[in-house]
Amino acid sequence: MGQNLSCRGTNHDHGLFTAVQQGNLQAVTSLLQQDPSLFHQTTLYDRFSPLHIAATNGQIEILSRLLHGSVNPDVLNRQKQTPLMLAAMHGRIACVEKLLEAGANVLMFDTVNGRTCLHYAAYYGHFSCLQAILSSAQSSSVAASWGFVRFVNVRDGKGATPLHLAARQRRPECVHILLDSGALVCASTGRYGYPGSTPLHLAARGGSLDCIRELLAWGADRLQRDSSGQIPYMVAMKHRHGSCASLLNPTSAEPLVWPSPLKFISELNADAKALLEQALMDANKEREKNILKGGGYSLPSPSHSACLDDNISEVSESELCCICFEQVCTIEVQNCGHQMCAQCTLALCCYNKPNPTTASITPPVCPFCRSNISRLMVITKIETHDETDQDNIDTNSSKTNKLRKLRNLNDGGSSSFKGLSSVSFGKLGVRSSGRVADDSIMVKEGN
Numbered sequence: 001m002g003q004n005l006s007c008r009g010t011n012h013d014h015g016l017f018t019a020v021q022q023g024n025l026q027a028v029t030s031l032l033q034q035d036p037s038l039f040h041q042t043t044l045y046d047r048f049s050p051l052h053i054a055a056t057n058g059q060i061e062i063l064s065r066l067l068h069g070s071v072n073p074d075v076l077n078r079q080k081q082t083p084l085m086l087a088a089m090h091g092r093i094a095c096v097e098k099l100l101e102a103g104a105n106v107l108m109f110d111t112v113n114g115r116t117c118l119h120y121a122a123y124y125g126h127f128s129c130l131q132a133i134l135s136s137a138q139s140s141s142v143a144a145s146w147g148f149v150r151f152v153n154v155r156d157g158k159g160a161t162p163l164h165l166a167a168r169q170r171r172p173e174c175v176h177i178l179l180d181s182g183a184l185v186c187a188s189t190g191r192y193g194y195p196g197s198t199p200l201h202l203a204a205r206g207g208s209l210d211c212i213r214e215l216l217a218w219g220a221d222r223l224q225r226d227s228s229g230q231i232p233y234m235v236a237m238k239h240r241h242g243s244c245a246s247l248l249n250p251t252s253a254e255p256l257v258w259p260s261p262l263k264f265i266s267e268l269n270a271d272a273k274a275l276l277e278q279a280l281m282d283a284n285k286e287r288e289k290n291i292l293k294g295g296g297y298s299l300p301s302p303s304h305s306a307c308l309d310d311n312i313s314e315v316s317e318s319e320l321c322c323i324c325f326e327q328v329c330t331i332e333v334q335n336c337g338h339q340m341c342a343q344c345t346l347a348l349c350c351y352n353k354p355n356p357t358t359a360s361i362t363p364p365v366c367p368f369c370r371s372n373i374s375r376l377m378v379i380t381k382i383e384t385h386d387e388t389d390q391d392n393i394d395t396n397s398s399k400t401n402k403l404r405k406l407r408n409l410n411d412g413g414s415s416s417f418k419g420l421s422s423v424s425f426g427k428l429g430v431r432s433s434g435r436v437a438d439d440s441i442m443v444k445e446g447n
Contacts, residue, residue: 055083091126114157122162159190172210196227207241
């Protein structure tokens, strides 16, 4: 993976580079005290500095010692690569964080492929490094001067964004992080792969169901063509990825799309967002199950689905969603206080498809009282460790839930409620990932 740095044949007999590579902090400290000029010494041909070697090999203590000695964190090797690029390339998260803390520039391009540290983290699938770089860019001068969304969609020398690379290399975790950070789901490449390829084309070429699932859930266009006139479905068929082709077939049912244009969706807290994202993936996996069954393919069967149904059947009726009467209420609409399950909340938000010309959708209203939804929150449950008060708490909680249920039912005559109840998701449960490829397998870019 990445570049393997060797300290042999450097024509330097001081032993600094070998000590750095082996993590011998005592020897490094002694050598630097004897000759401070070694801070800026490089290997003869590749021009690797001690900082490059420490970052590549994950020697965080030595890297910290070098940075403490006022070493430039953006020192370049022969290929104009910074230590941050090499740390991101090899997944050295501790070194990445330390370099970012030292002020390493995230917006530097090498001469190999014209890539940044963000490209390398996405290409090699190191999502923790990817997240650290994005977080640093969002709070640094890059966001103010260059623009954060522009940075997320930065192109390499062949016109590929980090999302293109992550999709091609079958990195679903990186695909999700980039999409959530503002990556353009339908951006076309320049000379990378087939010219004009979108991330969906590249995911179809790589054969990753997880990447295709993520891209479709964020609105990827199944009908967009590359410069050769191929749609992603044709690419998947060409490379014999049958299950991927079934999902990409333009005649198959369209998936639900994450309603990112809605203001209150972008303001969700982490818990509410996780619930709705899981509901979205579960709903789309139900759709996939039917599609793949018709095409002779199948997703792995969940081993605990029966247990899940048993748990739901034991839940008190006062806690069930008054729309589907199948799932437990987990989301509350603020101000009016009406409650729904995550699946019905998602159905409400995705009921109208985004306008492709404006990338906006009509803000939904509460299906019970028709007031505008401005904020969604996760329902918090009362926890107690006092057994003597448990009966009283259960009784009060039950009364509160029954009152809320009665209020929901009384308000349920609105047209929004009737329209929402007609949206069918099927029975949703926790599903396995359906992963078909090991993310650690590298793909040659020329394929």
